[in-house]
Amino acid sequence: MDAAQFRLPVRIQSAPGEPISEVYSAEQALDLLLAWPHHQGRVYEAALKACFAATVDVEAAEKAQQAFRAFARLSGILSRDMMPALPGAFGFRPHLPG
Numbered sequence: 001m002d003a004a005q006f007r008l009p010v011r012i013q014s015a016p017g018e019p020i021s022e023v024y025s026a027e028q029a030l031d032l033l034l035a036w037p038h039h040q041g042r043v044y045e046a047a048l049k050a051c052f053a054a055t056v057d058v059e060a061a062e063k064a065q066q067a068f069r070a071f072a073r074l075s076g077i078l079s080r081d082m083m084p085a086l087p088g089a090f091g092f093r094p095h096l097p098g
Contacts, residue, residue: 004054006065011079012072020079026054026061029068036075047071 004026012032013020023029030051033044047067054064072078 004051004061004064006061008065010065010069010072011082012077013079014077020081023068026051026064026068029064030055033068033071043067043071043074 006024006026006029009022009024010029011020011022023032029047033048033051036044038044047064047070050060050064050067054060069078069082
């Protein structure tokens with residue numbers, strides 16, 4: 001298994017009706033990000049940095065997957081059939097009264 005392999009693939013779709021692709025690793029995500037025509041924004045930069053880090057640090061692969069998924073969601077290319085994030089994913093912590 002690739003050291004920067006994502007636990008689960010990130011499914012993306014460039015436009016409605018287009019085929020769905022799966023991104024399995026930080027290297028694949030990095031290729032897509034470097035080819036992305038709009039090299040701007042905090043989410044793009046965070047995903048780019050996280051994917052670069054994951055290519056040299058095995059422990060960083062999960063952070064790279066989260067950052068790339070956030071980029072794909074905000075860019076409108078995350079496939080609609082991706083499961084919603086679970087509480088605690090992407091730093092989200094529900095506020096519980098108590």
